[in-house]
Amino acid sequence: MRMNADNPTVVDLYAGAGLLSHSFATEGFCIVQAVEWDKTAAATYALNVGPHVICDDVRRAAAIGRCDVLIGGPPCQGFSTLGKRKDDDPRNWLSLEMARWAKVLHPKVVVVENVEAFLHAAAWRKLSRAFELMGYSVSSHVLNAYDMGVPQLRSRSFTVASRIGSPSVTSVVRRPVRTVRNAWYGLSSVPDGRNHHYAPTPSSLALARMRAIPMGGDKRDVLRTAPHLAPPSWRQVSGQVTDVWGRLEWDRPSNTLRTALQNPSKGRYIHPEQDRVMSLREAARLHTIPDTWSFVGLPTQVARQIGNSVPPAMGRAIARAVRALL
Ligand SMILES: C[S@@+](CC[C@H](N)C(=O)[O-])C[C@H]1O[C@@H](n2cnc3c(N)ncnc32)[C@H](O)[C@@H]1O
Structure with a gap:
């Protein structure tokens, strides 16, 4: 995948196999760093997106320099309505790393993808507060991948912390019915x-x-x-x-x-x-x-x-909405 360093830069945390990075790269962003601790997911990332992925724990890896946009899909098992929803599940607090990294990288926009239930969790309230204290405005968007051209009913939340206005991610064009x-x-x-x-x-x-x-x-x-x-x-x-x-x-x-x-x-x-x-x-x-x-x-x-990834047609719609702000 070709990436131009003059394009807005992105850091991707909890990057998985790299589908969200791929979507942002497709929409003209340059991914400069990604962190994923699972070896095989990181290998898939490196094979398809680029060698900039670091196979490490987000809590330990070092943030490098600055970036325009910070994106990430922290683990959602602690919030899933299928699992036992527990505010004391230690995995929930991994989402707070997004704020810690934002403090170092000074992105203009942060995008946090998760299940819908995340928006009702104590961790979300804490994360939003942390962003607000850093001067960001926080908006949350519940979107269905199906409405973005994905042949799958998949509802996901996108929490956006921004210093430059809220993206209009709901105004994506409806594509023909997908089956x-x-x-x-x-x-x-x-x-x-x-x-x-x-x-x-x-x-x-x-x-x-x-x-x-x-x-x-x-x-x-x-x-x-x-x-x-x-x-x-x-x-x-x-x-x-x-x-x-x-x-x-x-x-x-x-x-x-x-x-x-x-x-x-x-x-x-x-x-x-x-x-x-x-x-x-x-x-x-x-x-x-x-x-x-x-x-x-x-x-x-x-x-x-x-199953963990953001479907690219959905990721691209988010990336376009963020790009329109920059
Ligand atoms: C929901 S998936 C992200 C999917 C990705 N955004 C995509 O579109 O392909 C969450 C990922 O976080 C990784 N993960 C969980 N805890 C982590 C940690 N402490 N440090 C680094 N990666 C972690 C998991 O291995 C998993 O691949």
């Missing part, structure tokens, strides 16, 4: 293993369950039509997550892809017709990650890199 069918156009229907078009072979039990689930269906279809294949825990009705063992629909966007996107018990990841979960390349397509993007790591690590 699983459109997203997978041109891929071989059976994963051939090339270019990460790989899906694991299901166990015999998983295969039998998948056969009982029609397009758009989920584990409730197994309970109804093949109850002998359901474990006792599926019969406990109260507070059940139903969007698991879900089968995608061709003419709808996918639901949110999370980190275990090849595990059918974790979401709606089964192919619309075939008895298998989506391949990694199919997942990348649902995330608007280009086919030229290569991944480093085992399938579970690649799935995590995809």
